Amino acid sequence: MSNDVQIDNMTFTFPDQRHSPVLSNVSMCVKKGEFVSLIGSSGSGKSTLFKLLAGLLEPTDGTIEIAGVPPGQRLGRVAYMPQKDLLLSWRTVMENCLLPSELAPRKQDKVKLRADIMAGLDRFGLSGYEHAYPDELSGGMKQRVALLRTLLTGGQLMLLDEPFGALDAMTKREMHRWLLELWESLGKTVLFITHDIEEALLLSDRIVLLTPGGRQLLDITVPLPRPRHSDMVYDPDLIQMRQRLEEQLHAKL
Template sequence: MTTNSAAISEGWVESVSPRAVTKGSSILGLQNLTKRFGAITALENVSVDINKGEFITVIGPSGCGKSTLFNIVAGLDSPDDGHIAHHSRAIDARELLGQVAFMPQQDLLLPWRTVLDNAILAIELEGTPRAKARAQALKMLPEFGLKGFEKHYPHQLSGGMRQRVALMRTFLFRRELMLLDEPFGALDSLTRSMMQRWLLEIWQHHERTVLFITHDIDEAIFLADRVLVMSARPGRVKLEQRIDLPRPRRGDIVTSEEFMAIKRRLLAEIEEESMKSFAS
């Protein structure tokens, strides 16, 4: 990524984000990202523009490099090639560390901290005094269905509740971009669809930008403004599907004709990729 500074001076930034802007200005522009681990190419020429207020879902077969992509966007890993622009300013991947609210697959709650103290972990690390952080979190509890549970410990909660605590931690860490890595993957399907609708409400209320990884095609369509379908290894963005279903979306939208049409189209693409990764 040392080539980045050179890229700025060559006016590379101006050529970025040729795509139509839907909601707001570009928060994060990823251009031709490539990442290799030894002989394996995890990502190849991945380009994505993330605009303010957008809800983007990423779907693809296992091992398509979704997690690698997330680690790069979270600032935890650097690509071998490619450019990253944050608010149209070229930056090094590592500069994104602490700039993005990241929520991994597992809730990763600290077992010795109460619900409230787990929720404030990120803003506490940022330097918010504990008392102030707690007061902030206490106000958010009802919205996350955790009212009255502030003094509980993670081992006293159900899977869905633990996930909501982790989400609350992510929301409290006020960053423009939220990265959610299969947050509902471990939940049963009823809890899952409830959580999806709830997440959309919260998202609209808090006006955040979300990049969301999932294995579930219904979930990908239901939540998104845009669905990115990734290819089997090496991971590439195979298809970018805009989802124009009206919002707010109700649970029964998944049975509508438009939804089905989109799903059929995406399924065909994903199936092809799954077959590829299955065969290899």
């Protein structure tokens, strides 16, 4: 299995904060088709790492390589979903999903694109909502629209920054089930930011810990079998792993 993401000795510092790096000598490889979660306290550089991977920022030192993406051309080629859904309230679901194509450098076949969006809405359980506005949707439905829009940017790599952080527990559990089914069927590579250790264990192949100052301290393989399902949060093995990981986190921070 080839690497989809390769980060080597990467450091990032804002120009006006040269003595306080946000990320410091981070190295990471993510295999094609892996689901890897990043956890860590606020200020550990998780969202900044995503902005670097998406091409919104460039490293101060070190390198980022993403399979199939020419060096320095990550912007617009990586599917990136930030913390908030960022759906435009004055645009319908269809119009929001069309946004990536409007911003893309190359024009796309609009008839085919609309057909692809309709097929995606059906797959995401949103059939019949193409003319609805965001304020007519539930929180879980908004997140599904945002994720569909993210998928439409194309590319093998998906960056999901706490996509379910604002959802209630029952909706979050349903979204976990739905995301796992989607990931398993599409074979995408996913990097996922969360503060929820249980969520990270349920979804991930591996968990990477970042600490304040952007240092990478742990890279843990999750030995749970797949396919996964939400009832596994009650499994004694997962509970034991969560307790062990919480102890490791407290020891490292």
